Amino acid sequence: MAFWISQSLNALALGGLLFMLASGFSLIFGLMRVANLAHGALFMLGAYLGLAVVKAGFGFWVAAASAAVAVGLFGGVLERTLLRRLAGRTLPQVLLTLGLAFIIADACLMLWGGDPMRLPPPPELSGAVRIGDAVFPRYRLFVIGASAAVALGLWLLVERTRAGAMIRAAVDDVGMARAIGVSASTLFTAVFCLGTALAGLGGVIGGPILSVYPTLDQDMLPLALLVVILGGAGSLIGAFVGAYAIGFIYTFGQVLVPDLAYVILFLPMIAVLSVAPQGLFGRRLG
Amino acid sequence: MPEALILSDLHVYHGEICAVRGLDITCAEGAVTALLGRNGAGKSTTLSAIAGLLEPRQGHIRLFGTALEGRKPESICKLGIGLVPQGRRIFPSLTVEEHLAIAYRPPRHAAERVFDIASVETLFPRLKERRRQLAGSMSGGEQQMLAIARALVTNPRVLLLDEPAEGLAPQIVAEVAQAIAALKADGLSILLVEHNLPLALRLADTCVVLSSGEVAWRGAPNILADDPALMAQHLGVH
Ligand SMILES: Nc1ncnc2c1ncn2[C@@H]1O[C@H](COP(=O)(O)OP(=O)(O)O)[C@@H](O)[C@H]1O
Ligand SMILES: [Mg+2]
Numbered sequence: 474m475a476f477w478i479s480q481s482l483n484a485l486a487l488g489g490l491l492f493m494l495a496s497g498f499s500l501i502f503g504l505m506r507v508a509n510l511a512h513g514a515l516f517m518l519g520a521y522l523g524l525a526v527v528k529a530g531f532g533f534w535v536a537a538a539s540a541a542v543a544v545g546l547f548g549g550v551l552e553r554t555l556l557r558r559l560a561g562r563t564l565p566q567v568l569l570t571l572g573l574a575f576i577i578a579d580a581c582l583m584l585w586g587g588d589p590m591r592l593p594p595p596p597e598l599s600g601a602v603r604i605g606d607a608v609f610p611r612y613r614l615f616v617i618g619a620s621a622a623v624a625l626g627l628w629l630l631v632e633r634t635r636a637g638a639m640i641r642a643a644v645d646d647v648g649m650a651r652a653i654g655v656s657a658s659t660l661f662t663a664v665f666c667l668g669t670a671l672a673g674l675g676g677v678i679g680g681p682i683l684s685v686y687p688t689l690d691q692d693m694l695p696l697a698l699l700v701v702i703l704g705g706a707g708s709l710i711g712a713f714v715g716a717y718a719i720g721f722i723y724t725f726g727q728v729l730v731p732d733l734a735y736v737i738l739f740l741p742m743i744a745v746l747s748v749a750p751q752g753l754f755g756r757r758l759g
Numbered sequence: 760m761p762e763a764l765i766l767s768d769l770h771v772y773h774g775e776i777c778a779v780r781g782l783d784i785t786c787a788e789g790a791v792t793a794l795l796g797r798n799g800a801g802k803s804t805t806l807s808a809i810a811g812l813l814e815p816r817q818g819h820i821r822l823f824g825t826a827l828e829g830r831k832p833e834s835i836c837k838l839g840i841g842l843v844p845q846g847r848r849i850f851p852s853l854t855v856e857e858h859l860a861i862a863y864r865p866p867r868h869a870a871e872r873v874f875d876i877a878s879v880e881t882l883f884p885r886l887k888e889r890r891r892q893l894a895g896s897m898s899g900g901e902q903q904m905l906a907i908a909r910a911l912v913t914n915p916r917v918l919l920l921d922e923p924a925e926g927l928a929p930q931i932v933a934e935v936a937q938a939i940a941a942l943k944a945d946g947l948s949i950l951l952v953e954h955n956l957p958l959a960l961r962l963a964d965t966c967v968v969l970s971s972g973e974v975a976w977r978g979a980p981n982i983l984a985d986d987p988a989l990m991a992q993h994l995g996v997h
Contacts, residue, residue: 638857645850651832652810652842653862654913658831 475607480724482604486613486682488720489620493675494693495700496627496712497668503644503707504664506563507556510570513694514577515669519544519676520685521581524592533595533677541674548669552662574690582687592680612681619678623671624713631709640664644707696723699738703745705755714753762823763788763948764809764917769818771801771808778804780972781818786917791939791949793963793980795956797995801972802952803845806919809950810842811835822917839868841915845922845952847906851895855886858894858909866914872945879908882938900931907938917948924955932958956994960984968993 498512519540526536551573559565593599594612601608631637643650643660651657676689683689700719704711719738726737745753764786771779779801786792794802807813809820811832820827827835836842850858859876866873880887883904889897894905903923910918923939924932936958943949943962953959960966960980968976968983975993976983983989 635857635860638853638861641852642850642858642861645852646848648812648832649844649848649850650861652812652836652844653909654833654836654864655861656833 475605478604479607479609480728481721482607482609482613482617484721484724485717486616486620486720487724488717489616489624490675490679490682491693491696491700491719492620492624492713492716493671493678495697495704495716496624496709497671498697499701499704499706499708499712500631500640500664501668502701504640504647505556505661506561507566508570509668510567510694511551511573511577512570512669512672512697513690514574514581515544515548515672516676516679516693517581517685517690518547518577519673520592520680520683520689521585521676522673523677523680524585524590524685527592533593537674537677540677541670544673544676545666545670548672549662549666551669552665556665557658557661574694578687578690585685587687589684589686591684592677594681616678616682623674627671628709628713636663699742701752703742703752705749705752708752708754711752711754761788762786764950765819765821766805766809767819767821769805769808769820770816771804771813772816773804773813778972779808779815782969782972782974784967784974786948786950787964788948789946790964791943791951791962793959793966794950794952794969795959795966795994796969796975797993800969802969803921804972805969806842806844806921806950806952809835809919810840810844812842836913836915837864837867839914839916841910841913841918843906843910843918843920843923845925847899847902849894849897849902849905849909852893854891854893855897855905856890858905859912862909863912864914868916872947874911874914876912879911882911882941883908883934900927900934903927903931903935904938907935911942915947917950918942919950919952921952922954923951924953924958936962956990 494512494516498509501507501509522540522543523536526539527533555569556566559569598612598615601610602614631640639650639655639660643655643657647657696719700712700715703718704713704715722738722741723734726734730737762785766782766784769779769782770777782805784792794805796802804813808815809827811827811830815828818828822838822840825838827838827840859879863876885901886904886908889901894902897905907923920939923935927935932955939949939962951959951962960983963980966978966980966983967974970993976989
């Protein structure tokens, strides 16, 4: 029993981190039709920046906030200066974001070295709590709560505000949205900033669990892609359901059948895609 | 009457296909100009180019003297073009209320009539009943009304209507036609594309018939209505 509870909590924590990564990726893809393959690298960049801020003595919360802002601004600059020039050209965009992912990863390696580093959780969240007869790290409970709060905030933004309605309108039909006065340029930059800031934030929040190491991006990006394929691109609900589904499948796959962990990860994907090629909550994107 | 919208020597392509070749059309202020022609004549292409969704390769588009060609669709909307596109193109994941909220913009010119959410709900009472409904789940007629209302709340100086009666039941067509007549009575300048000829001829002050991207005929609606041979020649109707 203790095993199931504690692994379920692990799965929820991983699912929450995947949501922070995949929700931004999915929003960007739905709105701009750009598969931002640098998203995993921006997650890792957030983790390293957070670590640097913590090492400089500013504490975990300052690290989380500043990494999110810095990565978000960096994302906005990338969109304005590079991606924008390739609007509507899928292959050049894929190559560009893939190239950016390599550059960011190499820059991190150069700046911070190749050794895995631990990002310490804030002191008030260290230690463990008992849940039934399971003992569970307090920080992981925080991750579960924080990612749920991020999901709720994002949902309120997209579903309950005028700006969110503009985003959904542009996901549905960007030409028509522009023809009624929605500024595509502003919207694209804002969503790119938001999506990349979430990736940066996820990197810091995930740091104490995943630790920070040079191939963190390569471990995270495929999981985020799976989330988006499973849930459907451009759908926040899809990213939410997909993230927690992958969180559970990956966590239990690793502990129960470690040899088949990847098979178990991809089988449900094939099953879903064969019945719903758009993903569970995806719409046919024009 | 002063000119609201002037197209001169307009050429528009879809890739390498030339869909509109050298159009000269003038829409008078406060009038309904009907743009007619067979399927594929270039009517929708013309409206898309005015709204900035397609960039003209040559020629000029002037709205009360301001050049529109080469501008972004969002800028053209702000300058006063309201588009009701063919096929309605409502946003399936937005409610009626959200459509109107994101489109609403107070007028920047001395307007006879200001459209806000309340006034389009008066024009189309069904939209008021459907306020909280997702537009994707509404009937075609309701979606058409929403598409018109969405364009109106941008407070356009010229309204572009592309086949507003297409695929609607006769009773709904009557409702939509009545609304367009009311807009005309209010003095709104309208460029109307419509395949329902009796409807188009009843609403129009002047007609322009396109054929293969060029103007084939222009004149008063009653001349066209009274000349079956002319109609058959240009529109394929009897
Ligand atoms: N997206 C497109 N791509 C290529 N050709 C198009 C496209 N849309 C329209 N056309 C062509 O342009 C011409 C004019 O089309 P259109 O403006 O839609 O005509 P209408 O609205 O008068 O029926 C037609 O020959 C049509 O086949
Ligand atoms: Mg057409």
